[in-house]
Amino acid sequence: MDLPYDPARLRERAAGLIANVRELSQLGWTPATSSNFSARLDADHAAITVSGRDKGRLVEDDIMVVDFDGHAVGSDHRPSAETLLHTQLYRRFDEVGCILHTHSQHQTVASRLFAGAGHVRLEGYELLKAFRGNETHETAIDVPVLPNSQHMPTLAAQVDALLDRGPMWGYLIDGHGLYAWGRDMAEARRHLEAFDFLLGCELEIRRLAVAR
Numbered sequence: 001m002d003l004p005y006d007p008a009r010l011r012e013r014a015a016g017l018i019a020n021v022r023e024l025s026q027l028g029w030t031p032a033t034s035s036n037f038s039a040r041l042d043a044d045h046a047a048i049t050v051s052g053r054d055k056g057r058l059v060e061d062d063i064m065v066v067d068f069d070g071h072a073v074g075s076d077h078r079p080s081a082e083t084l085l086h087t088q089l090y091r092r093f094d095e096v097g098c099i100l101h102t103h104s105q106h107q108t109v110a111s112r113l114f115a116g117a118g119h120v121r122l123e124g125y126e127l128l129k130a131f132r133g134n135e136t137h138e139t140a141i142d143v144p145v146l147p148n149s150q151h152m153p154t155l156a157a158q159v160d161a162l163l164d165r166g167p168m169w170g171y172l173i174d175g176h177g178l179y180a181w182g183r184d185m186a187e188a189r190r191h192l193e194a195f196d197f198l199l200g201c202e203l204e205i206r207r208l209a210v211a212r
């Protein structure tokens, strides 16, 4: 079959996703088949995890191709239920090359705690320099917290409205998890790890304040 994407690039991206997602799973960030992951293949296609697969045990058959309308390409599998939250970013930004969505405890607890405020303010941390474009710790990032929904177009519309306000590298969904992205896997993972670490710091600061 004549495929509209480069199969060699798909194999290379799938290998990168499998290796990195295994490490994220070992951290406990993908419980109970949750989470989804993707990598851009070209201007119209991305490799993405198949819906419902155990993300801690990904193999090549767990990665498939979608176009940016979210349609499966060359596969009978069902792509992630949250595919639209990936494709909207690839469609909007040529520079986005990789999107990582996880359900760690830090991310989930922080999303619950800060849902009312609508964001988590991360301020004064050296690790803020992990986010592309930040040169100093003397800055602040507001990580948006969106209400959860099973209706992906609703979530996608809210993400689009946030992106209209300026650049961002991730957002939380209440009671759900975190989306983070970057130009490639290394940058997306750096952003994801920085978000998770800093959300953990904010939670710990509040825990210590209560215990005092």
Ligand SMILES: CSCCC(=O)C(=O)COP(=O)(O)O
Residues within 6 Å of the ligand: 032, 033, 034, 035, 036, 049, 050, 051, 052, 053, 079, 080, 081, 082, 101
């Ligand atoms: C059991 S996890 C519920 C769905 C979810 O939030 C998720 O991240 C995984 O969905 P997918 O369809 O990508 O497997």
Ligand SMILES: [Zn+2]
Residues within 6 Å of the ligand: 034, 035, 036, 082, 101, 103, 176, 177
């Ligand atoms: Zn999810």
